[in-house]
Amino acid sequence: DGGITQSPKYLFRKEGQNVTLSCEQNLNHDAMYWYRQDPGQGLRLIYYSHIVNDFQKGDIAEGYSVSREKKESFPLTVTSAQKNPTAFYLCASSTGRYQASYTFGSGTRLTVV
Amino acid sequence: AQSVTQPDIHITVSEGASLELRCNYSYGATPYLFWYVQSPGQGLQLLLKYFSGDTLVQGIKGFEAEFKRSQSSFNLRKPSVHWSDAAEYFCAVGAADISNFGNEKLTFGTGTRLTIIP
Numbered sequence: 001d002g003g004i005t006q007s008p009k010y011l012f013r014k015e016g017q018n019v020t021l022s023c024e025q026n027l028n029h030d031a032m033y034w035y036r037q038d039p040g041q042g043l044r045l046i047y048y049s050h051i052v053n054d055f056q057k058g059d060i061a062e063g064y065s066v067s068r069e070k071k072e073s074f075p076l077t078v079t080s081a082q083k084n085p086t087a088f089y090l091c092a093s094s095t096g097r098y099q100a101s102y103t104f105g106s107g108t109r110l111t112v113v
Numbered sequence: 114a115q116s117v118t119q120p121d122i123h124i125t126v127s128e129g130a131s132l133e134l135r136c137n138y139s140y141g142a143t144p145y146l147f148w149y150v151q152s153p154g155q156g157l158q159l160l161l162k163y164f165s166g167d168t169l170v171q172g173i174k175g176f177e178a179e180f181k182r183s184q185s186s187f188n189l190r191k192p193s194v195h196w197s198d199a200a201e202y203f204c205a206v207g208a209a210d211i212s213n214f215g216n217e218k219l220t221f222g223t224g225t226r227l228t229i230i231p
Binding site for chain 2: 004006033035040041042043045048088090092100101102103104105106107109
């Protein structure tokens with residue numbers, strides 16, 4: 001079955017360390033997105049990509065980096081520059097075309113210890 | 114830029130009662146609108162979407178939503194809730210991203226948490 005896989009489900013990081021969250025899709029979708037979710041703040045867009053080797057900053061890109069070397073993969077790195085990285089991270093994909101809906105992964109909960 | 118407001122942070126209803134979750138959007142052109150549902154610790158699942166045409170749209174799990182242009186609203190309704198409907202609900206508006214060749218991106222509201230009491 002097609003879908004989006006995020007791994008790991010839970011991740012613990014020490015302060016000052018970089019950590020990479022994985023997102024893989026087999027839906028043949030062109031567009032992929034990373035959102036951060038905090039209680040009471042909904043989903044905030046970190047980065048998105050509509051084509052391989054190209055990506056755009058979202059609303060809260062500071063302290064994060066991404067790559068899009070393959071259509072299926074869109075990993076997110078949370079760097080030590082991110083001041084408050086503890087959150088629930090959601091990856092999504094879509095065809096990227098007009099009026100397309102998103103398909104979401106099941107998320108990664110990152111905790112800084 | 115588009116925006117979405119969900120004015121109710123938390124709603125509690127009794128099982129079997131009717132439900133209405135509010136969503137107001139701001140967008141200069143004709144929007145396309147979505148409702149998603151999220152169970153704790155999970156991703157989001159699409160309930161329904163509105164693009165054009167009939168302003169009352171039907172979705173999965175017995176949900177429906179009505180688009181009212183004059184009120185800039187897209188409220189979600191269900192005539193009789195079940196305990197399994199307890200979750201967080203997100204409204205989203207889509208728009209072309211003119212900074213990125215017109216590709217689409219969604220803007221989400223802050224969500225409404227639904228609690229069901231027996």
